[in-house]
Amino acid sequence: MSTAAEHVDSHEGGHEHPSDAKYIQIAAILAFVTALEVGTYFVSIPGEVLIPLLMVMMVFKFFYVAAWFMHLRFDSPLFTKFFVAGLVLATVVYGIALTVFEFWHKG
Amino acid sequence: MADTAAVSHGHGTGTGLSNNKLLMWVFLGSECLLFGGLISTYLIYRSRFGDGPAPGDIFDIPFTSVSSFVLLMSSLTMVLALAALQRGDIRNNRVWLLATALLGSLFIGGQVYEFTTFVREGLGYTTSPFSSAFFTLTGFHGVHVSLGIIMLMSLLISSFRGTLTKERSETVEIIGLYWHFVDVVWIFIFTVIYLVPSPTS
Numbered sequence: 003m004s005t006a007a008e009h010v011d012s013h014e015g016g017h018e019h020p021s022d023a024k025y026i027q028i029a030a031i032l033a034f035v036t037a038l039e040v041g042t043y044f045v046s047i048p049g050e051v052l053i054p055l056l057m058v059m060m061v062f063k064f065f066y067v068a069a070w071f072m073h074l075r076f077d078s079p080l081f082t083k084f085f086v087a088g089l090v091l092a093t094v095v096y097g098i099a100l101t102v103f104e105f106w107h108k109g
Numbered sequence: 110m111a112d113t114a115a116v117s118h119g120h121g122t123g124t125g126l127s128n129n130k131l132l133m134w135v136f137l138g139s140e141c142l143l144f145g146g147l148i149s150t151y152l153i154y155r156s157r158f159g160d161g162p163a164p165g166d167i168f169d170i171p172f173t174s175v176s177s178f179v180l181l182m183s184s185l186t187m188v189l190a191l192a193a194l195q196r197g198d199i200r201n202n203r204v205w206l207l208a209t210a211l212l213g214s215l216f217i218g219g220q221v222y223e224f225t226t227f228v229r230e231g232l233g234y235t236t237s238p239f240s241s242a243f244f245t246l247t248g249f250h251g252v253h254v255s256l257g258i259i260m261l262m263s264l265l266i267s268s269f270r271g272t273l274t275k276e277r278s279e280t281v282e283i284i285g286l287y288w289h290f291v292d293v294v295w296i297f298i299f300t301v302i303y304l305v306p307s308p309t310s
Contacts, residue, residue, distance in 0.1 A: 019192060019195070021192075022189055022192055025185060025188050025189060025192065026185065028185075029181070029182065029184070029185035032181055033178065033181065033182070036174075036177060036178060036181060039299075039300065039304055040170070040171075040174040040304075042304065043170045043174075043304060049306060052305075052306070053305055056300050056304055056305060057300070059300070060296055060297060060300040060301075063293075063296045064293050064296050064297070067184060067289055067292060067293050067296070068289075068293060070188075071184050071185075071187070071188045071285075071289045071292075072285075072286055072289045072290070073282075077130075078124075078126050080124065080126060080131070081126075081130070081131070081134045084131070084134040084135050084137075084138050085134050085137055085138050085141075086138075087138055088137065088138025088139055088140070088141040088142060089138070089141045091138075091141070091142060092141040092142045092144075092145030092146075093145070095142070095145065096145045096146065096148070096149040099149050099153075100149055100152060100153065103153045105152055105153055
């Protein structure tokens with residue numbers, strides 16, 4: 003059984019990063035999820051199931067790229083805080099804007 | 110010179126972190142607000158297509174899916190470029206940087222093809238509120254990808270001049286952060302704009 007330590011290399015910056023094999027594994031997972039997303043276009047799924055399903059896959063891909071490729075998983079939590087602050091602020095501000103424009107009722 | 114490199118890696122800064130990297134993360138946080146505004150505007154206007162083509166009639170999902178896959182894979186090549194430089198493997202760093210720039214260019218080529226097809230089918234920038242919001246959002250994203258390609262090419266030039274070394278890997282890391290951000294923004298755009306069922310005429 004492999005351990006997490008086998009998947010990481012260290013470099014001069016001090017913190018450890020995954021190996022090339024691990025990056026390829028992450029990309030394969032992302033490609034698979036993208037294929038699932040695209041697959042929903044070719045099958046008939048009711049909107050009330052399809053939209054939450056697509057949102058879950060989108061959020062999964064987003065956080066996977068941010069955590070592994072952008073190294074938020076390994077870097078200082080301060081970087082995550084700055085990024086998440088912008089993300090949360092954008093979500094709240096534009097959530098309110100969409101509500102004001104009655105987007106949720108009109109679809 | 111050595112002091113500058115130390116500060117850029119976070120040694121000797123108030124936070125113990127690289128100021129350049131911190132600045133890039135603050136910038137990316139602010140970019141969330143820019144793209145959030147553009148995506149929200151699109152969502153508000155996507156049903157207002159008037160007499161012009163509707164989004165559900167004009168989007169080519171299989172074509173855009175291939176473009177999305179290309180951009181996603183460019184994130185892999187970018188992170189492999191960084192990993193190679195951090196190991197001191199200059200040759201592979203160049204190969205992966207070039208691969209990333211080529212994949213980015215392929216994505217931009219696909220976007221240019223998509224835009225010209227839409228214009229031929231009667232969807233211009235001022236055709237409807239939907240078309241304006243769509244072209245503004247995807248156009249802004251395309252400009253970001255294009256700027257990323259320019260930065261990647263400048264890294265390649267630095268590498269061939271011998272100035273991009275293992276000690277300066279943070280430069281690649283920071284440009285890589287920008288590139289991955291452009292990729293995650295497309296993850297949002299692809300799902301919300303293309304895959305979520307759109308209105309038809």
